[in-house]
Structure formats: C-alpha cells, structure tokens
Amino acid sequence: MIAVVQRVTEAHVTVDGETVGRIERGLVALVAVTKTDTPADADWLAAKLVALRVFRADGKHFEADVTQVGGAVLLVSNFTVSAKTKKGRRPSLDAAAEPAKAQELFDYLVDVVKKLNVPVATGRFGADMRVSLTNEGPATFILDTAAPE
DSSP: EEEEEEEEEEEEEEEEEEEEESSSSSEEEEEEEEEOOOOHHHHHHHHHHHHOEEEEEEEEEEETTTTTTTTOOOEEOGGGGGGGGGSSSSOBTTTTTTHHHHHHHHHHHHHHHHHHTOOOOOOTTTTTTTEEEEEEEEEEEEEEEOOOO
C-alpha cells in the first residue's frame, strides 16, 4: 500500500455535490492498494498512520501523533497514487490492484484504523470524488509498505 499523507486543519470529500466524509484537525491519506498488498500491509499502514508523530506539541514540530492531538483520519482510496511515471509521458497504473481486491483491502484498512480508536471518515470507493483540504505546514509524507527502510 502506498499513501500520500497530509497534516490538515480540515478536510472533506464530496461526491456529486454531497459531502461524504469530513474531518477537522488530523490526517488525510490518499491510499493506493497494489497487486502485491496483503492484510499485513494494511495493518502496518494503519499502525503507522496512528503513531506517526507529525503534529506540533511542546514547542517541537514533530512531537505528537494524531491521537495525542485529538485528531481524525480521512482515508481516501486513490489508485493513481500507485502510478509509475519514470518511463514515457503517460502514468502506468499496472501496479494497482484490481478493484475487488483494492476495495476489500481498503475497507479492511478503514476497519483497522477505527479499531485503533481514531475517528475515521472516508470518501466513496470508486466514485469521482472532490477532496478539499487545508494542509497545515505544509506537511506531506509518503508511506509505502513495500519501500525498504
């Protein structure tokens, strides 16, 4: 799984003019499920999202995690995050999981984050979504379960 994560002061997702997900302070994660992902990848990503110290506290820039600031997480399925762009001019989406597998693992990720006692909002899987947010900092991070540490 690959996630582009932004620290936000507020964010929301609309589908056909209807707000389907909204958070105040917290994290927005645009998440791609790849062909090789497993539930273990979702478990790792959920734990990392909840524990990532990217919020200001005690005069330090990266001191607190989303739970410590009383924040929430807005999870948005976004298969284009898995795009490869090194070759040619058109992004290759070959690494993206098939929709059925992607939805199953994305839904699993949502459930795992909720079980970690963090308020969660989502977009609508497979929909044409509009994501609006106010990036605080700006602070943006990429989490990739396949990337070597």
